[in-house]
Amino acid sequence: MSKPNADALAAQARREADEVYAGILERRPEHDIDPTLDRVRQVCELLGDPQRAYRVVHVTGTNGKTSTARMIERLVREHGLRTGRFTSPHLSRVTERIAIDGEPISDQDFVATWQDVAPYVHMVDVREQEQGRPGLSFFEVFAVMALAAFADAPVDVAVIEVGMGGRWDATNVVDGEVAVITPVAHDHERWLGHSLVEIAGEKSGIIKDGATLVLAEQQEEAEAVILGEAAARGARVVREGVDIEVLDRQIAVGGQLLTLRGTGGIYTEVFLPLFGAHQAHNALAALAATEALMAGGGALDGGVVEAAFADVDSPGRLEIVRASPTVIVDGAHNPAGAESLVAALDEAFAFQRVVGVIGVMGDKDAENILATLEPALAEIVITRAASDRSMEVDDLAEIAVDVFGEDRVHIRERLDDAVTLAGDLAEGGVERGAGVIVTGSIFLVAEARVLFGRA
Numbered sequence: 330m331s332k333p334n335a336d337a338l339a340a341q342a343r344r345e346a347d348e349v350y351a352g353i354l355e356r357r358p359e360h361d362i363d364p365t366l367d368r369v370r371q372v373c374e375l376l377g378d379p380q381r382a383y384r385v386v387h388v389t390g391t392n393g394k395t396s397t398a399r400m401i402e403r404l405v406r407e408h409g410l411r412t413g414r415f416t417s418p419h420l421s422r423v424t425e426r427i428a429i430d431g432e433p434i435s436d437q438d439f440v441a442t443w444q445d446v447a448p449y450v451h452m453v454d455v456r457e458q459e460q461g462r463p464g465l466s467f468f469e470v471f472a473v474m475a476l477a478a479f480a481d482a483p484v485d486v487a488v489i490e491v492g493m494g495g496r497w498d499a500t501n502v503v504d505g506e507v508a509v510i511t512p513v514a515h516d517h518e519r520w521l522g523h524s525l526v527e528i529a530g531e532k533s534g535i536i537k538d539g540a541t542l543v544l545a546e547q548q549e550e551a552e553a554v555i556l557g558e559a560a561a562r563g564a565r566v567v568r569e570g571v572d573i574e575v576l577d578r579q580i581a582v583g584g585q586l587l588t589l590r591g592t593g594g595i596y597t598e599v600f601l602p603l604f605g606a607h608q609a610h611n612a613l614a615a616l617a618a619t620e621a622l623m624a625g626g627g628a629l630d631g632g633v634v635e636a637a638f639a640d641v642d643s644p645g646r647l648e649i650v651r652a653s654p655t656v657i658v659d660g661a662h663n664p665a666g667a668e669s670l671v672a673a674l675d676e677a678f679a680f681q682r683v684v685g686v687i688g689v690m691g692d693k694d695a696e697n698i699l700a701t702l703e704p705a706l707a708e709i710v711i712t713r714a715a716s717d718r719s720m721e722v723d724d725l726a727e728i729a730v731d732v733f734g735e736d737r738v739h740i741r742e743r744l745d746d747a748v749t750l751a752g753d754l755a756e757g758g759v760e761r762g763a764g765v766i767v768t769g770s771i772f773l774v775a776e777a778r779v780l781f782g783r784a
Contacts, residue, residue: 390511496534593628605673681762
């Protein structure tokens with residue numbers, strides 16, 4: 330096929346995929362929760378239960394889910410198995426959410442998957458609406474599409490990231506052979522509860538009977554709830570700080586060098602091309618999950634582990650998108666994420682002066698996010714993402730002034746203007762070592778990546 334014809338077909342497939350996405354977007358948004366698994370279960374049953382066609386690692390937690398899922402998928406793939414990965418939200422295109430062998434699903438397969446599931450989605454929509462209940466949401470449709478696409482590929486192992494919570498999340502129709510719970514903190518409190526006990530209770534709902542639970546280090550009250558659920562389910566528990574541990578971590582060019590104690594042994598000089606202590610702990614959880622899946626808790630081949638981790642990436646997580654001044658994007662969108670960001674900036678980057686470009690969603694804890702970031706930032710430029718969920722610039726700026734003081738707060742409605750001003754402010758204060766961090770929202774980070782040609 331000639332290149333012009335191939336380009337025309339690719340463009341047509343992209344248009345068709347975008348049309349499908351636009352149609353799905355008209356459904357209830359993913360943050361509009363109706364806590365039941367019935368709709369997704371019904372569609373899956375009509376499809377022949379595709380989620381039972383492969384082994385599953387199920388990942389939840391408050392922060393670190395996507396990075397951990399990406400690491401697990403890469404480790405499993407390095408063993409020569411075919412993989413599926415479902416994560417959210419996406420940064421550039423919705424096809425990123427459904428990845429096969431580490432690559433976003435093609436536009437053609439995205440459309441074909443929708444065409445396969447659409448009649449069954451419609452049937453369940455009608456059933457539900459006849460009973461006065463809502464049809465499938467945006468996120469529920471994507472969960473169904475991912476599960477179907479993985480069965481059709483077919484994959485050997487699917488790594489499934491929870492959208493929100495766990496117990497009532499649309500992904501919880503899977504029977505995860507391995508469940509991973511990253512650190513639990515406050516976020517999505519409107520839906521998950523206002524205490525760590527409540528939030529941990531929701532997240533522990535992914536643990537299945539007889540599964541292996543890989544549990545990252547937790548605050549005491551969250552850990553107690555999760556361990557109680559694991560005991561009730563007869564799950565084998567692998568706990569950070571007890572069964573597994575980050576033994577050593579050294580800063581290296583482009584990332585960090587790790588020594589990890591897994592359930593199968595000690596892995597030394599593992600290079601991870603990601604920044605921050607939190608990513609080392611995510612790597613530990615990913616290693617333990619893969620040991621459980623691939624070796625029954627025994628040791629993995631050291632060369633396989635090294636090759637897989639060296640090839641890991643996690644876009645939008647402490648990602649450098651420009652030099653001079655250095656511009657970093659990071660998806661921290663809650664106080665715990667902001668804490669990890671501040672620690673990583675101090676440790677991995679020799680900045681003399683950092684200016685933040687910050688936009689926050691309206692349902693987030695903006696005051697505590699800003700308060701956490703304040704010691705690390707000389708000044709901030711308040712802006713917003715294009716999402717209708719974004720906090721208004723003036724409202725966020727009012728909170729920022731209370732935290733930073735009026736002299737350190739600037740406002741720019743447009744992201745490109747905000748980044749330009751932040752760069753000028755950063756470079757204007759020092760001769761070298763100027764940095765800009767764009768953070769506060771995954772949606773803002775996604776737009777910044779497009780702005781810098783990383784989409």
